[in-house]
Amino acid sequence: MKPKVLLTHPLLPEAMDYLASEVELELATREMILPRSELLERIGDKQGLLCFLTDTIDREVMDRAPELKVIANCAVGVNNIDLKEAWNRGLLVTNTPEVLTEATADLTLALILATTRRLVAADRFCREGRFRGWQIDLFLGQELSGRTLGIIGFGRIGRAVARRALAFNLKVIYHDPQPLQPALEKELQVEYRELEELLRQADIVSIHASLRPQSYHLISRDRLELMKRTAVLINVARGPIVEEKALAEALASGRLWAAGLDVYENEPEITPELMGLDNVVLLPHIGSATYETRKKMCFMAVKNLLQGLRGEPPDNLIEPF
Numbered sequence: 001m002k003p004k005v006l007l008t009h010p011l012l013p014e015a016m017d018y019l020a021s022e023v024e025l026e027l028a029t030r031e032m033i034l035p036r037s038e039l040l041e042r043i044g045d046k047q048g049l050l051c052f053l054t055d056t057i058d059r060e061v062m063d064r065a066p067e068l069k070v071i072a073n074c075a076v077g078v079n080n081i082d083l084k085e086a087w088n089r090g091l092l093v094t095n096t097p098e099v100l101t102e103a104t105a106d107l108t109l110a111l112i113l114a115t116t117r118r119l120v121a122a123d124r125f126c127r128e129g130r131f132r133g134w135q136i137d138l139f140l141g142q143e144l145s146g147r148t149l150g151i152i153g154f155g156r157i158g159r160a161v162a163r164r165a166l167a168f169n170l171k172v173i174y175h176d177p178q179p180l181q182p183a184l185e186k187e188l189q190v191e192y193r194e195l196e197e198l199l200r201q202a203d204i205v206s207i208h209a210s211l212r213p214q215s216y217h218l219i220s221r222d223r224l225e226l227m228k229r230t231a232v233l234i235n236v237a238r239g240p241i242v243e244e245k246a247l248a249e250a251l252a253s254g255r256l257w258a259a260g261l262d263v264y265e266n267e268p269e270i271t272p273e274l275m276g277l278d279n280v281v282l283l284p285h286i287g288s289a290t291y292e293t294r295k296k297m298c299f300m301a302v303k304n305l306l307q308g309l310r311g312e313p314p315d316n317l318i319e320p321f
């Protein structure tokens with residue numbers, strides 16, 4: 001008998017067809033939002049769950065699914081899943097690391113360039129018919145060469161950003177709970193800094209940490225105060241790492257020069273004050289959104305799920321920490 005699997009939202013079609021050929025598949029919804037009641041109702045008799053970062057998988061969901069064995073998240077971040085609860089029950093939890101590293105690092109550089117060179121405001125200016133000719137001081141921005149990039153969270157994505165940054169002649173400093181060995185720092189041409197020191201020194205601060213209780217509001221109102229007035233903040237990791245209201249105020253008052261955001265504290269809601277500001281670039285959580293990467297993520301999540309259901313160790317099992 002094929003195992004029963006709940007897929008909360010569609011995968012890309014090739015991966016969804018493959019999954020449907022291997023398991024008894026129920027797709028919870030084709031809508032953007034899966035009502036909680038639907039999730040709770042449909043999970044009941046399933047052995048496998050393939051879900052996304054928009055689905056909250058907590059104790060209540062697990063309580064409703066006595067036969068559940070595997071939770072395969074189609075994302076690298078797993079803050080939407082109560083890991084401790086899952087591990088206490090012996091459930092396997094998997095994610096989709098590595099395949100999205102390069103795409104996410106690319107988007108980070110896109111945001112760094114878009115904010116420092118004011119691309120979105122300049123585009124809007126043209127579309128509004130306001131471009132009347134070359135001017136010496138039109139849309140002056142900040143040059144990257146020689147400036148300092150501070151990377152918070154120096155895992156795979158942080159390092160991929162650092163590699164790109166060196167090509168722009170940026171000096172790279174980083175902060176991470178686990179600093180690298182000096183030899184590796186030398187090889188990667190990066191230097192460790194304490195968080196506060198990094199915030200004071202960096203011209204661009206880019207966040208690549210995972211969301212855990214320790215990183216909630218890591219960039220708080222007080223820490224935003226430490227940044228240079230000319231600094232730029234980039235967040236492609238998770239919204240709640242930044243105190244979004246305080247960030248909006250800092251941008252509005254000119255306390256901070258600009259920000260580039262792909263994630264929000266209460267996604268998909270965006271703090272209304274940010275919407276009217278020209279010095280912030282707002283993206284709809286598209287860090288990994290390339291055809292290549294999203295296809296790999298889908299197949300990876302399916303493979304992890306099938307491995308777990310067959311009793312094999314999934315390639316991307318998240319071990320208890």
Ligand code: GLV
Binds near residue numbers: 053074075100288
């Ligand atoms: C995207 O944010 C992911 O965690 O994959």
